[in-house]
Amino acid sequence: MNEARTIDVGEGAAIPSRSDWGLFNAWTISITGAVGAILYLYFFQSTPYKRIAHYVADGIIITFQVTIMSILCACCIGLVVGLGRVSKNKAVNLAASTYVEVIRGIPLLVQLFYIYYALGRLLNVHDLTAAVIAMSVCYGAYMGEVFRAGITSIDKGQTEAARSLGFNTKQTMFLVILPQAWHTILPPVGNEFIALLKDTSLVSILAVSDLLRRGREISSESFLYFETYTLVALIYLVITLILSKGVSIMEARLSHYARQ
Amino acid sequence: MPVNSPPTAPIVDIRHVSKSFGALKALNNVSMSMSLGEKVVIIGPSGSGKSTLLRSINKLESVDSGTIIVDGQDINAPATDINRLRMELGMVFQSFNLFPHKTVLQNLTLAPIKLKGMGQAEADEMAMRLLDKVGIREKAHVFPAKLSGGQQQRVAIARALAMSPKIMLFDEPTSALDPEMIGEVLDVMVKLAKEGMTMAVVTHEMGFAREVADRVVFMDHGAIVEEGTPEHFFQNPEHERTKLFLSQIL
Numbered sequence: 001m002n003e004a005r006t007i008d009v010g011e012g013a014a015i016p017s018r019s020d021w022g023l024f025n026a027w028t029i030s031i032t033g034a035v036g037a038i039l040y041l042y043f044f045q046s047t048p049y050k051r052i053a054h055y056v057a058d059g060i061i062i063t064f065q066v067t068i069m070s071i072l073c074a075c076c077i078g079l080v081v082g083l084g085r086v087s088k089n090k091a092v093n094l095a096a097s098t099y100v101e102v103i104r105g106i107p108l109l110v111q112l113f114y115i116y117y118a119l120g121r122l123l124n125v126h127d128l129t130a131a132v133i134a135m136s137v138c139y140g141a142y143m144g145e146v147f148r149a150g151i152t153s154i155d156k157g158q159t160e161a162a163r164s165l166g167f168n169t170k171q172t173m174f175l176v177i178l179p180q181a182w183h184t185i186l187p188p189v190g191n192e193f194i195a196l197l198k199d200t201s202l203v204s205i206l207a208v209s210d211l212l213r214r215g216r217e218i219s220s221e222s223f224l225y226f227e228t229y230t231l232v233a234l235i236y237l238v239i240t241l242i243l244s245k246g247v248s249i250m251e252a253r254l255s256h257y258a259r260q
Numbered sequence: 261m262p263v264n265s266p267p268t269a270p271i272v273d274i275r276h277v278s279k280s281f282g283a284l285k286a287l288n289n290v291s292m293s294m295s296l297g298e299k300v301v302i303i304g305p306s307g308s309g310k311s312t313l314l315r316s317i318n319k320l321e322s323v324d325s326g327t328i329i330v331d332g333q334d335i336n337a338p339a340t341d342i343n344r345l346r347m348e349l350g351m352v353f354q355s356f357n358l359f360p361h362k363t364v365l366q367n368l369t370l371a372p373i374k375l376k377g378m379g380q381a382e383a384d385e386m387a388m389r390l391l392d393k394v395g396i397r398e399k400a401h402v403f404p405a406k407l408s409g410g411q412q413q414r415v416a417i418a419r420a421l422a423m424s425p426k427i428m429l430f431d432e433p434t435s436a437l438d439p440e441m442i443g444e445v446l447d448v449m450v451k452l453a454k455e456g457m458t459m460a461v462v463t464h465e466m467g468f469a470r471e472v473a474d475r476v477v478f479m480d481h482g483a484i485v486e487e488g489t490p491e492h493f494f495q496n497p498e499h500e501r502t503k504l505f506l507s508q509i510l
Contacts, residue, residue: 160320161357161416165371165423166347175374179361 059214073136078143085148103141131203150185190247277326288482301469304479318349350420354432356412358404365400390418410441430461
């Protein structure tokens with residue numbers, strides 16, 4: 001009952017486990033290589049790279065903005081969808097399941113175009129907002145599955161114990177199940193976060209000036225395609241690696257009660 | 261001034277209850293009642309429906325037919341607030357089911373604070389008193405994962421008692437324990453019985469049944485085969501199936 005429960009929903013970068021926290025592991029090699037390469041290019045090949053780096057810098061901020069806003073919305077949607085998916089109410093359950101089926105059945109890029117243009121046409125929303133809504137709606141479905149898996153991973157005895165004390169379904173969920181499920185779903189949520197960050201590169205297709213879009217702009221202007229995309233790729237890699245490390249540290253901290 | 265108290269209505273009254281899991285008939289037209297202060301021990305082979313019967317009293321299992329009246333309320337009636345009624349029914353599980361994300365003290369205080377609106381200080385004090393009673397006061401601030409099985413089960417009993425229930429239901433409380441820990445849990449239960457708690461206990465501990473039970477109920481294949489005082493039960497059981505079961509278990 002007290003063993004750490006893990007669920008595996010893998011998509012993003014691999015989260016380093018505690019066992020390979022040595023010096024020579026894939027993470028250390030990648031981050032050292034990527035940071036080293038960026039520094040080398042910036043300082044020793046500064047003729048094209050300094051210019052590119054300065055140009056795409058704003059894009060990094062936009063990429064983070066889209067990622068963070070999307071993940072927050074996606075978590076909210078995911079919680080609602082996850083609760084819907086485990087609900088005994090047939091209508092709620094069906095609605096949540098249908099949402100998940102529909103969203104997962106359409107490629108993200110198509111969804112982005114669809115929501116972007118649909119929203120733009122109907123409501124005249126801002127580009128960035130439309131991109132965030134599109135990403136959230138899509139990732140909300142994936143998050144919903146993560147929440148559902150987290151909730152169902154909690155032993156049935158916990159629900160029974162809570163109900164036998166007199167808690168209603170809602171209290172049981174929010175006081176007993178979700179606080180425990182949170183520990184289980186943190187690693188997959190972290191994975192989704194990283195996957196989402198990478199997928200924000202898709203919004204460059206729309207009129208959002210994220211990292212990739214800024215890269216496309218400078219490269220079409222300067223014809224430095226190879227140099228630009230080398231730098232863009234390295235920047236994405238560094239961000240992703242740092243995030244995956246962050247998730248792994250957070251995971252280690254959060255599982256304190258299971259190991260006591 | 262002695263008053264002839266009227267014969268009290270049973271606090272638990274189970275009438276003609278049936279329940280199936282698919283093709284398996286877990287309960288087959290079972291009737292049983294308990295009066296206030298009574299200790300009933302339910303025994304029987306595994307799969308006999310004894311746990312299902314116990315769990316149907318607080319509606320963790322809902323029955324297919326029949327009625328169950330607890331403290332004057334039909335638990336299946338639409339007007340009955342089952343959550344309120346469950347506060348009167350403490351339950352102890354085979355697998356303890358303590359909340360692993362809460363400390364021992366918080367396990368006890370969570371429900372009284374959230375459901376009865378008890379203040380934190382009052383709840384803490386009451387919880388410490390109960391932990392004293394189950395002999396585990398010094399573990400108040402640790403997480404359940406740090407406790408032995410016997411300790412966890414004693415905390416689970418205290419958690420149920422924290423809601424001041426009228427009836428305590430025990431579903432094989434010692435079956436998941438290492439033999440050396442069974443005694444400490446049974447001691448707490450005996451103490452509780454002596455204080456006059458109304459108890460329904462599903463168990464394989466025949467020593468406990470002998471010592472504590474006012475009535476022993478033997479179930480087999482979803483039906484009550486025989487019931488009576490421990491003396492009757494262990495010395496001259498009537499039915500062949502009861503004799504066979506006792507010969508296997510004693």
